[in-house]
Amino acid sequence: MKRTELLSRILVITGILIVLAAPIAARAIGAQGVIEVHGRIAESGGWTPSTIRVQAGMPIHLRLTSDDVMHGFAIGQSDTPAVDVLPGQVTEITLTFDKPGTYAYYCTRWCGPNHWRMRGIIEVTGEEPVSPQVTTPPLYLMLNLDIDAPHPASVTLDRIPDAQYGEQFSALLPAAYLTPDYYRSHSPAQIYLDLRADPALVSLAGSDIWDLVAYIWLSNTTPEGLAEGQRLFAQNCAACHGETGGGNGVFSANITALAGKTPANFSDPAITLGASPALLQGKILRGGMGTGMPSWGPLFTDQQTWDLVGFLYTFQFK
Amino acid sequence: MKPWFFVALFILAGAVITFAPLPVTAAAPARRTFRVEANQFAYAPAVLEVNPGDTVTIELVSTDVVHGMFLDGYGLSVTADPGQTTRMTFTANRSGSFRFRCNVTCGALHPFMVGKLQVGKNRWLWRAIGLTVLATLAILILPPNFPKAETG
Structure with missing residues (x-):
């Protein structure tokens, strides 16, 4: 085999591998921190996923959409303003949690008789173990x-x-x-x-x-x-x-x-x-x-x- | 000669019916407030009647889920959550009948959640009825072979 032929074969094989690997790599990199969240009325299941896990300090990108009626999205005990979640539309929101812990997210628009049951959990894990928080009971x-x-x-x-x-x-x-x-x-x-x-x-x-x-x-x-x-x-x-x-x-x-x-x-x-x-x-x-x-x-x-x-x-x- | 006289009479009567100002003169503009309850998938009351020039306030009260109201023709909209009555106030300066519909996806039959705002009387309905009656009379009174009867 000529040297030039070997080189061209290596070149072609490398090219094919790059083309195959690119979408896989892009998915692995791009999907990091992007979570699609679907809202449905509580009777048909509420939020999917109902538990979101995230690292403290890492931004997560949520793509919110509704499968039935108008919903809203807000995080409990936080200043992040509520956003509306509409069927047929995607509301994008980027959140960063600095402190490890458990946060609640909930629907802010009356979507049905059990609207207030429509809640989910965001679990934020940190590098350092969660220090036992000194909270005073109510x-x-x-x-x-x-x-x-x-x-x-x-x-x-x-x-x-x-x-x-x-x-x-x-x-x-x-x-x-x-x-x-x-x-x-x-x-x-x-x-x-x-x-x-x-x-x-x-x-x-x-x-x-x-x-x-x-x-x-x-x-x-x-x-x-x-x-x-x-x-x-x-x-x-x-x-x-x-x-x-x-x-x-x-x-x-x-x-x-x-x-x-x-x-x-x-x-x-x-x-x-x-x-x-x-x-x-x-x-x-x-x-x-x-x-x-x-x-x-x-x-x-x-x-x-x-x-x-x-x-x-x-x-x-x- | 006689049929032509009737024809002239009918044309004159037709013109009167079409163009005469109706005796119902425009009522003095008033303030009107409607409390409209929205419940899947209807408004109650669904038909609102006002006079042109009225200042209209619509209080939208939702009694189940979040509903909205978009008023055609005027291009106004409000959204009401249960427990949060919302109001929209406008001057009814365009006469005619306008649809209002829910503009918040509220459930399966959401597209059918419509109501009507009627500004002023529907005069063309009454004028059209008058013209139809006139045409019926004309057919009955004029000789069947008109206008040939005149030449013959």
């Missing part, structure tokens, strides 16, 4: 609250307690009542009883004390927090609890038929004033209650749950 567990026990408040209000009006008596109020610890662990009805029994406030009438209770609530919230709470309520709670908190949202009839209980009516003073922020936060975090109340713990940040709790009292206070 306040309702620290206080040993039974969040399923009824908590009626036997209160009679002459008018809506007004925080602005209560501010004028704030000079009389001992500072211990204004701390977040006190506010979060006491229901407004308990605060009222505590203030009523306080010798510093004997000169005040009952309605003035209620104004002070509202003042304690308002000093533990911020306007931005209340606005965020209102946004969260409209987006996640109003469908059952009603846009005005009356427990008469568009799904309340379904829930009553299934569970025999109506969604909590926040415009009822006996319900809202008898619940401490810790109790309300516990209910939001855990859900359940035998009523199909979703558990929001994996989706809301700690601050978001407190914002939402603060907003719930606007149905009683102004």
Whole structure:
């Protein structure tokens, strides 16, 4: 065989190998971090895949599409804005998780009666072992609250307690009542009883004390927090609890038929004033209650749950 | 001579029916608010009637899944999630009848989720009925062999 012939044979074989290997290599390289996620209503299976595994610090590229109706996609406890997931369209999103751990992702658009069951998990693994995170348990567990026990408040209000009006008596109020610890662990009805029994406030009438209770609530919230709470309520709670908190949202009839209980009516003073922020936060975090109340713990940040709790009292206070 | 008189009369009556302004004068523009409930796969109410020039507010309330409303002719659209009533306000300055349809894929029968916005009375329907009655009368009254009868 001539040397030139050998060379040309090697050249041709190398060329063929390159052509064959190129698509395989491209797939192996290109597919890294690209995950196609299909959304279907919870009754037909929810998200596919329902568990996404990713390395910490590595960007993942998600191609989201819907197999039936309009869905949304968001990561729990994160600032990443929600995106819509539409049938026949691909929504692309790139995410990077810095911290190892388990994250929830969920549907943000009402896609069916079991919309809130449409959730998935993102497992982020890291090089270094996950350090046992020092997390404080939620306040309702620290206080040993039974969040399923009824908590009626036997209160009679002459008018809506007004925080602005209560501010004028704030000079009389001992500072211990204004701390977040006190506010979060006491229901407004308990605060009222505590203030009523306080010798510093004997000169005040009952309605003035209620104004002070509202003042304690308002000093533990911020306007931005209340606005965020209102946004969260409209987006996640109003469908059952009603846009005005009356427990008469568009799904309340379904829930009553299934569970025999109506969604909590926040415009009822006996319900809202008898619940401490810790109790309300516990209910939001855990859900359940035998009523199909979703558990929001994996989706809301700690601050978001407190914002939402603060907003719930606007149905009683102004 | 007599048939030609009738012909002139019919033509005149036809012109009146076609072009006369109807006695229903345009009502003074008003504010109208409709609460439209969207549920798979229909709007309730599905037909909205307004007068030209009205300021119309449509409150879209979804009672099951996320729905939308796209209003043909006006090119307006809103999307309503359950628990989040959305409103669209516009001036009904184009008369006629317009379809509105769901613009959020809401389920299997989503393409059939349509309703109608009727701006003003449907005058051409009544004018067409009048002209049809007139034509029927003309056939009955004019002699069968018209216009030959005139020459004969």
